[in-house]
Amino acid sequence: MTGKRSDAAELTSHLTDRLVDAVSNDAEVSRRAVLGGIGVAGAGAVGLSGRSRADDTPHDEASHGGFGPVGEFDSTDFDPHEFLREFNTGFDGADDLPQRVYERDGERVREFELYASLKTIEIAPGVEFPAWTYQGQVPGPTLRATEGDIIRVKFQNRQSHPHTIHPHVKNVAPEMDGVPQNGPGVVEQGEEFVYEWRAQPAGCHLYHCHSMPLKEHVHRGLYGAIIVDPDPERVARNPRDYVNYQGPIPDSYREDLVERAELRNHEYRADEVDEQVMVMNGFDTNFDGDNEVYAANTRAFAYGVGDTDPTEGEWEAGDTIRPIQVQRDQPVRVYLINTIEFDPINSFHTHSQFFDYYDHGTTLQPTHKTVDTVMQCQAQRGIVELDYSDHEPGLYMFHAHQSEFAELGWMSFFEVQA
Numbered sequence: 001m002t003g004k005r006s007d008a009a010e011l012t013s014h015l016t017d018r019l020v021d022a023v024s025n026d027a028e029v030s031r032r033a034v035l036g037g038i039g040v041a042g043a044g045a046v047g048l049s050g051r052s053r054a055d056d057t058p059h060d061e062a063s064h065g066g067f068g069p070v071g072e073f074d075s076t077d078f079d080p081h082e083f084l085r086e087f088n089t090g091f092d093g094a095d096d097l098p099q100r101v102y103e104r105d106g107e108r109v110r111e112f113e114l115y116a117s118l119k120t121i122e123i124a125p126g127v128e129f130p131a132w133t134y135q136g137q138v139p140g141p142t143l144r145a146t147e148g149d150i151i152r153v154k155f156q157n158r159q160s161h162p163h164t165i166h167p168h169v170k171n172v173a174p175e176m177d178g179v180p181q182n183g184p185g186v187v188e189q190g191e192e193f194v195y196e197w198r199a200q201p202a203g204c205h206l207y208h209c210h211s212m213p214l215k216e217h218v219h220r221g222l223y224g225a226i227i228v229d230p231d232p233e234r235v236a237r238n239p240r241d242y243v244n245y246q247g248p249i250p251d252s253y254r255e256d257l258v259e260r261a262e263l264r265n266h267e268y269r270a271d272e273v274d275e276q277v278m279v280m281n282g283f284d285t286n287f288d289g290d291n292e293v294y295a296a297n298t299r300a301f302a303y304g305v306g307d308t309d310p311t312e313g314e315w316e317a318g319d320t321i322r323p324i325q326v327q328r329d330q331p332v333r334v335y336l337i338n339t340i341e342f343d344p345i346n347s348f349h350t351h352s353q354f355f356d357y358y359d360h361g362t363t364l365q366p367t368h369k370t371v372d373t374v375m376q377c378q379a380q381r382g383i384v385e386l387d388y389s390d391h392e393p394g395l396y397m398f399h400a401h402q403s404e405f406a407e408l409g410w411m412s413f414f415e416v417q418a
């Protein structure tokens, strides 16, 4: 490994070991104990010396406990790298998500079949969590449509608790709101309900269960992304709906907005951009009302740097910890959503890089121009646009800038490639 890569791997490995040791060896451990390195892993777990085991064995020789390859995830049934770029549009998406597109009364319907189920998921190497899931995964599948379409979700509850799907879109029918007080109410075990929502407004949105107690149903894992792409034809007709700007809109500005809409829309030019979904989440492993493990897309440090150097060959099964590789000459767009429970806010910070941010993704002009940190409350979301064309190839960290979230799993790298 090159120097920088081995340093990054060392950091990832150290933090992962510390987290895993603390969480897995003592079900009662609090996150304060994890951060302090006390109680479970002992004094050997503290500091960034590169020695992460209580027995003081150097990293390269450590056994890393009894699970799988060194510091790797055991379970291959969820791959955060695959999830990152997997958009279900009705035309295209995950094999295990039934979906289709059809016309009905002159409108386009994007139909998906989602179920709720209990599933044990792996949130850090060897650390399991009893999740409540949509489609057996956390986050649930990313649903994507174009503004104005109908999103139709056939929902089946295969779990013993009553669940719903509550959409964060502009929904004009109360019975489709997915709350216990309206329409069908909660969906009991074995029951089904078909939700229909208009895909509006354009933006980065989400869905989640709204059964009581709400914080448990959300924290257990029942959430996912809804992405609504702007319709360039509508933008041309109503440009004012997409800007926070009161002045006149000359034709050149209108054309610029239409082009921006095309670059955001998967049926036009969105493939020119490296699009990614990051759902910032956390897990309360001992159910004390405090999260012990944090991540973007569920798996702690999965976008860190593992032991394998991809420049030396292809990735192999078991190489579950690796940076997100991006091309220097291709812009990056992150649909960023915060679903964290128990903590009031979450955040996203890039090293050596500034980005444009679109709060809720509902505008075609950035709401924050040239920033390197944004924060989101629960259910807040937005679009992050990054350009690495000026940067030298290499590893660039990004993480929550609550430092403790970063140390407890929400720390990642982009690997910029020439």
Ligand SMILES: [Cu+2]
Binding pocket: 161, 162, 163, 164, 209, 210, 211, 217, 222
């Ligand atoms: Cu629920």
